[in-house]
Amino acid sequence: xxxxxxxxxxxxxxxxxxxxxxxxxxxxxxxxxxxxxxxxxxxxxxxxxxxxxxxxxxxxxxxxxxxxxxxxxxxxxxxxxxxxxxxxxxxxxxxxxxxxxxxxxxxxxxxxxxxxxxxxxxxxxxxxxxxxxxxxxxxxxxxxxxxxxxxxxxxxxxxxxxxxxxxxxxxxxxxxxxxxxxxxxxxxxxxxxxxxxxxxxxxxxxxxxxxxxxxxxxxxxxxxxxxxxxxxxxxxxxxxxxxxxxxxxxxxxxxxxxxxxx
Amino acid sequence: xxxxxxxxxxxxxxxxxxxxxxxxxxxxxxxxxxxxxxxxxxxxxxxxxxxxxxxxxxxxxxxxxxxxxxxxxxxxxxxxxxxxxxxxxxxxxxxxxxxxxxxxxxxxxxxxxxxxxxxxxxxxxxxxxxxxxxxxxxxxxxxxxxxxxxxxxxxxxxxxxxxxxxxxxxxxxxxxxxxxxxxxxxxxxxxxxxxxxxxxxxxxxxxxxxxxxxxxxxxxxxxxxxxxxxxxxxxxxxxxxxxxxxxxxxxxxxxxxxxxxxxxxxxxxxxxxxxxxxxxxxxxx
Numbered sequence: 001x002x003x004x005x006x007x008x009x010x011x012x013x014x015x016x017x018x019x020x021x022x023x024x025x026x027x028x029x030x031x032x033x034x035x036x037x038x039x040x041x042x043x044x045x046x047x048x049x050x051x052x053x054x055x056x057x058x059x060x061x062x063x064x065x066x067x068x069x070x071x072x073x074x075x076x077x078x079x080x081x082x083x084x085x086x087x088x089x090x091x092x093x094x095x096x097x098x099x100x101x102x103x104x105x106x107x108x109x110x111x112x113x114x115x116x117x118x119x120x121x122x123x124x125x126x127x128x129x130x131x132x133x134x135x136x137x138x139x140x141x142x143x144x145x146x147x148x149x150x151x152x153x154x155x156x157x158x159x160x161x162x163x164x165x166x167x168x169x170x171x172x173x174x175x176x177x178x179x180x181x182x183x184x185x186x187x188x189x190x191x192x193x194x195x196x197x198x199x200x201x202x203x204x205x206x207x208x209x210x211x212x213x214x215x216x217x218x219x220x221x222x223x224x225x226x227x228x229x230x231x232x233x234x235x236x237x238x239x240x241x242x243x244x245x246x247x248x249x250x251x252x253x254x255x256x257x258x259x260x261x262x
Numbered sequence: 263x264x265x266x267x268x269x270x271x272x273x274x275x276x277x278x279x280x281x282x283x284x285x286x287x288x289x290x291x292x293x294x295x296x297x298x299x300x301x302x303x304x305x306x307x308x309x310x311x312x313x314x315x316x317x318x319x320x321x322x323x324x325x326x327x328x329x330x331x332x333x334x335x336x337x338x339x340x341x342x343x344x345x346x347x348x349x350x351x352x353x354x355x356x357x358x359x360x361x362x363x364x365x366x367x368x369x370x371x372x373x374x375x376x377x378x379x380x381x382x383x384x385x386x387x388x389x390x391x392x393x394x395x396x397x398x399x400x401x402x403x404x405x406x407x408x409x410x411x412x413x414x415x416x417x418x419x420x421x422x423x424x425x426x427x428x429x430x431x432x433x434x435x436x437x438x439x440x441x442x443x444x445x446x447x448x449x450x451x452x453x454x455x456x457x458x459x460x461x462x463x464x465x466x467x468x469x470x471x472x473x474x475x476x477x478x479x480x481x482x483x484x485x486x487x488x489x490x491x492x493x494x495x496x497x498x499x500x501x502x503x504x505x506x507x508x509x510x511x512x513x514x515x516x517x518x519x520x521x522x523x524x525x526x527x528x529x530x531x532x533x534x535x536x537x538x539x540x541x542x543x544x545x546x547x
Contacts, residue, residue: 009330011330012330015329015330015359032411035410039406039407039408040472041406044406044479045371045406049367049368053368085365086368087364088366089299089324089360091297092297093300129303130303131301131302132301198303202304
């Protein structure tokens with residue numbers, strides 16, 4: 001019986017060992033695996049797997065690639081792949097942990113903005129593939145009576161991604177390396193936020209104020225419009241709330257509106 | 263057999279508009295469904311627009327049928343949603359594995375053709391066909407490695423899968439050529455023995471030579487036009503088994519749409535000349 005049991009696990013053991021050998025061909029292997037790994041053609045599998053992953057990362061992080069150059073990007077991606085194979089076959093979405101990886105990647109220590117730029121590349125991908133949703137029109141807000149604001153919650157659009165970066169002009173750095181290559185004007189070195197959203201068919205990107213980011217954070221957490229306004233004022237007491245709301249609605253940042261019964 | 267399908271092309275995002283607007287006779291498009299497994303957005307909208315004008319083929323690269331584990335239910339569900347939405351004329355997968363232990367490797371990995379593998383793969387194909395409520399075609403792989411442990415020849419193995427699951431076959435002629443060269447076999451012997459009645463689709467693609475070993479090791483790289491030797495094998499095959507929907511695959515160094523269309527015209531010509539004069543049995547769809 002034991003022989004049968006062992007026989008029935010052969011395919012599983014082979015896959016375990018082959019998968020390990022793809023990442024590390026010199027790792028201890030059975031005789032069967034050793035006879036495969038020594039064949040020069042084994043490198044084709046190893047190369048194809050690595051190239052597929054690295055190509056996907058390069059495609060998914062174009063601003064990072066432009067900042068550091070293709071050679072640096074592919075070398076960093078190769079290190080990332082070693083510990084982070086894709087979890088799903090949808091390579092369009094590969095690289096969820098790449099920004100966090102760059103934050104702790106010693107060769108990137110001189111580029112303190114790189115990880116956050118990667119985060120915006122990632123947000124672009126997420127916005128690109130998010131579910132479709134009709135963005136909330138401004139007319140839905142203007143009809144609200146002031147007393148209703150405290151009972152009203154705006155849900156961020158299904159594709160909306162945003163962040164505030166306190167220290168560096170991440171949105172400007174990212175935009176220039178993603179699509180505004182021609183803009184070579186002096187960059188003011190201060191905090192910046194970004195809003196990335198796909199209200200209809202194409203991804204739109206806009207600068208976001210600190211107050212705007214706080215406002216969206218509160219909406220996402222389920223807070224009312226009043227809560228969101230207070231959160232915005234807390235980070236910037238001079239924020240123009242009316243302008244802020246108009247800007248977010250124009251960008252298509254919201255999906256659903258919910259007004260709780262009195 | 264889908265008699266309205268002649269030669270098709272792999273659909274590339276940069277060619278969406280040209281593909282949608284092209285009116286070549288019998289043209290169809292093949293996609294890798296993994297590239298469209300998204301919740302929303304422009305990709306699905308583009309595909310919908312192409313589908314409104316042309317038949318589609320869904321050619322999966324990641325079902326990992328040869329892994330010793332059931333197909334991933336989440337992946338199968340995503341695949342099924344695409345089949346239901348786009349109603350493809352053809353659906354196919356590979357005789358290979360890629361997902362294992364929670365990680366995906368973007369390649370078509372090999373295995374020894376044992377009885378154990380046969381039983382596992384047959385069970386996996388049946389699960390996929392049951393979920394999709396349709397037959398799928400299984401593609402012969404490209405080979406690079408000599409395995410000691412094979413218990414079946416490849417054609418015998420594929421024929422057993424057909425017998426046990428009712429699946430169809432996708433015959434990739436470039437894979438036959440590449441494998442024969444790499445493993446020192448005769449591609450004509452293989453092609454002439456292939457069970458033509460079960461072939462639902464044919465693939466043609468370009469290959470490249472290994473940068474280190476040269477022409478002794480060919481790589482199924484899909485980055486070049488179809489090689490003359492592969493065209494010759496294709497024409498021999500179609501003469502024997504008759505016409506089948508034939509795809510020109512190109513995944514790297516993708517040229518302009520018109521260049522692919524010109525290459526596709528050669529397969530279309532073969533289908534409508536050699537292919538129609540051959541009179542051979544095809545299993546009823």
